[in-house]
Amino acid sequence: MGDHCQQTMQKLSGYMDRELNDAEVRKVKAHLDDCPPCEQVFEFQAGMKRLVRRECCTDEAPPRLRDWVRKLATGHPKPAE
């Protein structure tokens, strides 16, 4: 693994999480466009993140909790305690 690959791997999470500055983003992106092995690692990690989000976003608040919050929001709080 070359220096560029190593530097890219170190920045990969930041790149995926949109935490890098513009210059860093350009650098990582240029390398990924150029280096299929690194690009594949990135695709896989990004796929993991999407998977976690998709799987964990399926739960919705129960209707009774939603109603309770609505009452609180509309100024009729009925604290359960």
Added chain:
Amino acid sequence: MGQQGIGMSSDFSLFERHVDALYRSALRLTRKPEDAEDLVQETYLRAYRYRNRFQPGTNEKAWLFTIMTNVFRNRLRQHPLPESPIDQPGADFSIYDQLRREGMPVHLMSPEEIIVDRGFGDEVKHALEELPVNMRMVVVLVDVEDFSYKEVASILGIKIGTVMSRLHRGRQALQKKLWEYSGRPKPSAIAVGAH
């Protein structure tokens, strides 16, 4: 009904829309629907009580999550939940590396294909819920709720560097769990507690 355009901290209806996000995260933290519901209620009660402290124009979702993680950590201090043992990763682990080492055509496989399409229902949630709570909170806040590292640092009252290291270790630990669930042989170097 809530008035539109008040724009003041007293317009509590602003907070209402985050109930699903709070609830699903509360579920990951408490692992139990009734505890999650209770945690969300207490979060909203506190938010209501202290609504005048909220600065309009700042991120109300982050504010609610700050309250909720604080309430949760206080409860945890009083009634610790059992944590499944997790070996501290000595070497880096990723499913990608694992598959590549086995000579799999990993560039042709998505995580969805590898993990989810094996007939499991809730394995990602379960894997997440098995992570140590400090890692779990960071992974939930970044990967599920889409907060920035800086926001997570502020929500949890920790340094950005700590956010990054917990995220890194948490994601790796999550992959280890999923790897086990996916019915593949356990990575040889990894000793795991009860299933």
